Amino acid sequence: MSRYFTATITANLSLNSRHFLMELTSPKNENQALPGQFYMIGAGRGYDPLLKRAFSLFRNTPDGFQILYRIQGRGTALMRDMKAGTSVEVLGPLGRPYPEPSKKQTSLVIAGGVGIASVFSLVEKFPKQAYMLYGARSGEDLFYVAELRDAARALILSTDDGSLGKKGTVMDSLQELVSTHAPLLNERLIMYACGPEQMLREVSHFGMVHNIQTYISFEAHMACGVGACLSCAVAVKKKKRKQKSYQDGEPLYKKVCTDGPVFDAGDVAW
Amino acid sequence: MSRLDVQIGSMHLKTPVVSASGCFGYGEEYSEFIDLNRLGAVVVKGISLKPMHGNPPPRICETPCGMLNSIGLQNVGLKVFLKEKLPFLRTFDTKVIVNIFGNSMKDYEKLASSLDDAGVDAIELNVSCPNVRKGGIWFGTDRKMLGKLVAAIKESLQHSVLITKLSPTVSDIGEFAQIAEDAGSDAVSLINTIPGIAIDINTRKPKIRNIIGGLSGPAIKPIALRMVYETYRRVTIPIIGMGGIMNASDALEFIIAGATAVAIGTANFINPLTTVEIIDGISSFMKQKNLTALDDLTGSLHAG
Numbered sequence A: 001m002s003r004y005f006t007a008t009i010t011a012n013l014s015l016n017s018r019h020f021l022m023e024l025t026s027p028k029n030e031n032q033a034l035p036g037q038f039y040m041i042g043a044g045r046g047y048d049p050l051l052k053r054a055f056s057l058f059r060n061t062p063d064g065f066q067i068l069y070r071i072q073g074r075g076t077a078l079m080r081d082m083k084a085g086t087s088v089e090v091l092g093p094l095g096r097p098y099p100e101p102s103k104k105q106t107s108l109v110i111a112g113g114v115g116i117a118s119v120f121s122l123v124e125k126f127p128k129q130a131y132m133l134y135g136a137r138s139g140e141d142l143f144y145v146a147e148l149r150d151a152a153r154a155l156i157l158s159t160d161d162g163s164l165g166k167k168g169t170v171m172d173s174l175q176e177l178v179s180t181h182a183p184l185l186n187e188r189l190i191m192y193a194c195g196p197e198q199m200l201r202e203v204s205h206f207g208m209v210h211n212i213q214t215y216i217s218f219e220a221h222m223a224c225g226v227g228a229c230l231s232c233a234v235a236v237k238k239k240k241r242k243q244k245s246y247q248d249g250e251p252l253y254k255k256v257c258t259d260g261p262v263f264d265a266g267d268v269a270w
Numbered sequence B: 001m002s003r004l005d006v007q008i009g010s011m012h013l014k015t016p017v018v019s020a021s022g023c024f025g026y027g028e029e030y031s032e033f034i035d036l037n038r039l040g041a042v043v044v045k046g047i048s049l050k051p052m053h054g055n056p057p058p059r060i061c062e063t064p065c066g067m068l069n070s071i072g073l074q075n076v077g078l079k080v081f082l083k084e085k086l087p088f089l090r091t092f093d094t095k096v097i098v099n100i101f102g103n104s105m106k107d108y109e110k111l112a113s114s115l116d117d118a119g120v121d122a123i124e125l126n127v128s129c130p131n132v133r134k135g136g137i138w139f140g141t142d143r144k145m146l147g148k149l150v151a152a153i154k155e156s157l158q159h160s161v162l163i164t165k166l167s168p169t170v171s172d173i174g175e176f177a178q179i180a181e182d183a184g185s186d187a188v189s190l191i192n193t194i195p196g197i198a199i200d201i202n203t204r205k206p207k208i209r210n211i212i213g214g215l216s217g218p219a220i221k222p223i224a225l226r227m228v229y230e231t232y233r234r235v236t237i238p239i240i241g242m243g244g245i246m247n248a249s250d251a252l253e254f255i256i257a258g259a260t261a262v263a264i265g266t267a268n269f270i271n272p273l274t275t276v277e278i279i280d281g282i283s284s285f286m287k288q289k290n291l292t293a294l295d296d297l298t299g300s301l302h303a304g
C-alpha cells in the first residue's frame, strides 16, 4: 500500500480531438481519492519530459480511477498516444479534497472547461443536491452532460459560441440563476469551482459579495506533489498574528500540492 | 560482505546516499515512501534565521532532461525548524545535516552555533544559491569572503561537522574547494544548481517569474561529474557529489570520479524511492564486483 505505484492503463478514450478520458488501475487496498484530490502521472519514458503531470480525480472505478485530460503540451500529447495495457508511474491520491457539503447545505458547483474533471465526482457523490453550472468554449467541449443531468439538482450549461446551452460564460449563468431564483440566496449555500483563473477570481468575488462559503481548486506548476520542493506556491492573505516574523511587504505562500489544491476562496490573495 | 558506510569528517554515515537540500523538504514529506533509517543522512531545505516567503510564482519550469527552479529559499526559519522539524528527524537512526543560508557573516554564525548547540550532525554552508540577490552566491564566488566565512563558522562549531556547498558558477571549482579546505571545512558538497533561463516565445516572458533559475536534473550530470573529478584532484577532504543522479549507475560514476557520498535531489520528484533504490543498486554492484568497501571505489577513475 503506497501512494507511489505502477498503474496499468485500461482505457484511453478520445472525447474529442483535444480531450481524453484515461482509466487506470490502482493497487488493491489503496485509498480511493476524494473529490478534489489529484494524481501525478509519469507521461514520459526516460528523462524527457522529466516531471510528472498533475490530474484531478475524475471518477473512481472498482479497480482504480479515471482522469479527464486536455492536450496541453508534450506530456499530455504522449499520454494521448498510450494504449490500453501500458503501465505508468503514479503518485497519489494527493492534496486536500473539497470539504463536503452538510445535509442542510445547497451546493453551487461551477466548472469552466476541463475544470469539470475536478468537480464531477463531487456532484456524483451527493446526488440531486447541487446546482451545477458548466461552461466551455463550445458544445463539443462539454462532456458527460447526461450523467451530470442525472446527478445534479439542476444543470445549467453555457458556451461562448452558444452552440449548446446558454450563450455566455458560467458567470453569466450564475448571475442569472440568482436573479431568477432569488430565494436560493436565502438557502445555506456552499460554492465549489474549478476552471480558468479569471473564472475562479470572479467566482471568489461573487462568493464574497453574497457571503457564500466558497472553495476553489487551483493549478500550479509542480515538481514533487508532496510538499517537499516548494514549487507550487500560491499567494494567500496573511493572518495578522503571523505577519510579524516575516519581512514586511512580502506575500505569504501556500503549497498547492499539500495545502490545496482546494482553497477557501477567502484566503487567496488575488 | 561489502560495507556501505563512509566517513565525512567525524561523522559516520551508514550508507553513502543522502538527500539533496531543497529536494526532500524536512524529511517528513518522504517518510511515508521510504525508510529514512536507510539514508546516510537527511539534508534539509536551506534554513535562515528568520522565516522566508520565497519568490513569486511560477517558480519552476521543466527543461530538456531537467528543470529550472527559483524557489527563493522559502523556509520556516531557525526557530520553527528547531521546535517543529528537528524532533521528527531525531526519531530516526540517520544523521541530520542542516543547510544554512544567511545575508551576512553574522547570520551564518548565529545559525551555525544555534544548530551546533541543538546537536545537529553537520552543517552545510549554502554559499551557492543562485536565487536570492544578496548574500549566498556572493560568498561562494569571492575567494576572500569564502575563506573568511568558512574559518569563522569552523571556529564557532563545537560538535557539528562543517560541509561547504560550492557554487558551480566559478571557472575553477577546485580552487574554491581548496579555499574551503584550507579554512577548515571538513568536507565539500557539489554542485548546486546552474543558473539558466527559459523563455515563452509567444508571450516573450521568462518561464519563471524570477527570470533566472537554477538548473537541476540529468541535464547537469556531466558538468557535475567533471567538477567532482576536478575537486577530487585538489582536496583531501571528502566530497559529497550531486547533480542529476537518477540511479545507482549515476551514483557510482560520481563515486568513481571522487565522491565519498552522493546526494539525490530532483530524482526524488520523479521517483520517491530513488534514494533507497540507489543504496540497493550500489550494494549489488559491490557484491557483483567483489568489493568489500566503498573506499576501493572512491576516486578510482582509470584516467590512463
Ligand SMILES: Cc1cc2nc3c(=O)[nH]c(=O)nc-3n(C[C@H](O)[C@H](O)[C@H](O)COP(=O)(O)OP(=O)(O)OC[C@H]3O[C@@H](n4cnc5c(N)ncnc54)[C@H](O)[C@@H]3O)c2cc1C
Residues within 6 Å of the ligand: A038, A049, A051, A052, A053, A054, A055, A056, A057, A067, A068, A069, A070, A071, A072, A073, A074, A075, A076, A077, A114, A117, A118, A218, A219, A220, A221, A222, A261, B061, B062
Ligand atoms: C492539481 C492539478 C489538477 C489538474 N487537473 C487536471 C485535469 O484533471 N485535467 C487536465 O487536463 N489538466 C489538469 N491539470 C493541468 C495539467 O497538469 C497540465 O495541463 C499538464 O501538466 C500539462 O502537461 P503537458 O506536458 O501537456 O504541457 P507542457 O506545457 O508541455 O508542460 C510543461 C510543464 O508545465 C507544467 N504545466 C503546464 N500546464 C500546467 C497547468 N495548467 N497546471 C500545472 N502544470 C502545468 C507541466 O506539468 C510540465 O511540468 C491539473 C493541474 C493541477 C496542478
Ligand SMILES: Cc1cc2nc3c(=O)[nH]c(=O)nc-3n(C[C@H](O)[C@H](O)[C@H](O)COP(=O)(O)O)c2cc1C
Residues within 6 Å of the ligand: A229, A230, B020, B021, B022, B023, B045, B046, B069, B071, B073, B099, B126, B129, B165, B191, B192, B193, B215, B216, B217, B218, B220, B242, B243, B244, B245, B263, B264, B265, B266, B267
Ligand atoms: C527545488 C529545488 C530546491 C533547492 N533548494 C536548495 C536549498 O535550499 N539549498 C541548497 O543548498 N540547494 C538547494 N537546491 C540544490 C540541490 O540541493 C542540488 O544541489 C541540485 O539540485 C543538484 O542536484 P540534482 O540534480 O540531483 O537535483 C535545490 C534544488 C531544487 C531542484
Ligand code: FES
Residues within 6 Å of the ligand: A221, A222, A223, A224, A225, A226, A227, A228, A229, A230, A231, A232, A255, A256, A257, A258
Ligand atoms: S509540488 Fe513540490 S511542494 Fe508542491
